Amino acid sequence: MSAKVNIGVDLGGTDIKVAVVDCEGAVLYSDCAPTEAHRGYGHTINNIIRAINNILQKNNLDISQIGGIGVGCPGQVDPEKGLVKFLPNIPGWINIELADILEKELGLKAGVDNDVRCAALGEQKFGAGKGYNNIVCITVGTGIGSGIIMNGKLIRGANSCAGEIGHMILRDTGGKFCGCGNTGCFETLASGPSIVEMAENYIMGGKSSKFKELAGDGPITPELVARAAGFGDEVAKAIFKQAGYWIGIALTNVVNLLNPEIIIIGGGVAKSGNLLLEPIRKTVRERALKTALENLQIVEAQLGNDAGMIGASLLACNNNKDTCAAG
Numbered sequence: 593m594s595a596k597v598n599i600g601v602d603l604g605g606t607d608i609k610v611a612v613v614d615c616e617g618a619v620l621y622s623d624c625a626p627t628e629a630h631r632g633y634g635h636t637i638n639n640i641i642r643a644i645n646n647i648l649q650k651n652n653l654d655i656s657q658i659g660g661i662g663v664g665c666p667g668q669v670d671p672e673k674g675l676v677k678f679l680p681n682i683p684g685w686i687n688i689e690l691a692d693i694l695e696k697e698l699g700l701k702a703g704v705d706n707d708v709r710c711a712a713l714g715e716q717k718f719g720a721g722k723g724y725n726n727i728v729c730i731t732v733g734t735g736i737g738s739g740i741i742m743n744g745k746l747i748r749g750a751n752s753c754a755g756e757i758g759h760m761i762l763r764d765t766g767g768k769f770c771g772c773g774n775t776g777c778f779e780t781l782a783s784g785p786s787i788v789e790m791a792e793n794y795i796m797g798g799k800s801s802k803f804k805e806l807a808g809d810g811p812i813t814p815e816l817v818a819r820a821a822g823f824g825d826e827v828a829k830a831i832f833k834q835a836g837y838w839i840g841i842a843l844t845n846v847v848n849l850l851n852p853e854i855i856i857i858g859g860g861v862a863k864s865g866n867l868l869l870e871p872i873r874k875t876v877r878e879r880a881l882k883t884a885l886e887n888l889q890i891v892e893a894q895l896g897n898d899a900g901m902i903g904a905s906l907l908a909c910n911n912n913k914d915t916c917a918a919g
């Protein structure tokens with residue numbers, strides 16, 4: 593291996609995904625470790641370090657072959673300081689100097705950024721956003737996040753919290769409380785948990801559905817609702833239509849505000865494909881300003897589950913412009 597490769601880490605609430613990525617965005621090796629968030633941030637950081645050491649060892653890679661490490665984190669991050677400010681779904685992560693800790697422990701240059709921003713970078717360089725300069729990438733999973741690239745540049749904002757699309761207020765009164773403390777947030781209307789809640793409400797209301805049958809004694813998941821919709825189940829289809837409607841409303845605001853060329857939709861819930869994309873496209877088409885709609889594309893993410901790791905590796909790539917052709 594002549595050119596240096598980088599390590600991309602995607603820190604999630606359940607798993608830590610680690611990959612060795614070359615400068616063309618190819619995942620050479622990947623691995624997964626548990627986050628074990630309940631054991632505290634120090635424990636999780638040790639798991640990250642162990643996972644990196646393991647992937648190097650297993651694949652006979654020497655530290656000298658690695659350009660650097662990039663970590664995508666699910667929340668607010670100050671990439672300049674390498675600081676994780678707050679992770680809403682991983683308790684205890686407040687103002688953690690993650691880049692410094694990793695640099696000291698591993699002897700490699702480290703960068704951190706928000707996970708969806710990393711995914712947006714990955715999609716721009718190697719995925720659905722290739723060739724576009726004005727990109728909005730959103731991920732719909734447990735939460736809803738976004739990464740915004742305008743005029744070819746990633747937008748971070750004054751306090752590095754630009755793109756918190758999940759907390760865009762879509763209802764002025766009532767509604768469920770969001771993890772951020774507010775009510776009426778987009779995230780409470782169309783994320784994975786809200787799809788599950790809609791499904792449970794239909795069951796409580798006496799509607800029978802295929803997803804109940806598929807779940808058996810187990811929990812209902814967005815994937816099960818999507819599968820039921822695939823079987824033609826009307827209740828399941830109505831749930832996705834409703835979630836897609838709210839995503840479409842949020843994206844209409846985004847289209848009118850930012851005028852992107854392409855909107856890339858990723859995350860666990862987006863794996864349901866056209867089931868979700870169709871109501872999104874319909875709503876945006878009906879509600880957005882006509883001038884902003886010209887040539888707008890709304891597509892599924894291309895890099896799938898690897899987008900976060902590939903994008904995170906680009907943070908390291910940018911730290912190593914001299915050794916990385918793609919940087």
Ligand SMILES: [Zn+2]
Nearest residue numbers: 759770772777
């Ligand atoms: Zn919120």
